[in-house]
Amino acid sequence: MKHKYRLLALDMDGTLLRDDHEVSEETVKWIKEAVRHGIHVCLSTGRPFQDAYPYAKQLELTTPMVTVNGGEVWRAPYELHRRALLDSKLVEQMHALAIETGSWFWAYSVERLYNSENWT
Secondary structure, three states: OOOOOOEEEEOOEOOOEOOOOOOOHHHHHHHHHHHHOOOEEEEEOOOOHHHHHHHHHHOOOOOOEEEHHHOEEEEOOOEEEEEOOOOHHHHHHHHHHHHHHOOOOEEEOOOOEEEOOOOO
């Protein structure tokens, strides 16, 4: 049977996950059903790999994963395929602009998340 859709790329926060950061049993059921019918299901999220991976594992996904808002692409079984890093001077300029305008800000490095509470 040929399907209209071949790829289902899922955002996580506010889409895949409930407010309690869990995937509902109903959602798990339908994702597994889509995979069973040959649809590629992958996570595409602003979260870093280490925060997204447990959900991919829970859903038994063996597809590539897009993390940190497209900054990283991971191939199955979760080996880094591509990483796009911003120039550190640009990050400094964006941080200064956020401070100047009173905006909320955050950034991911390869190792961790930075925000107003731990910006160095």
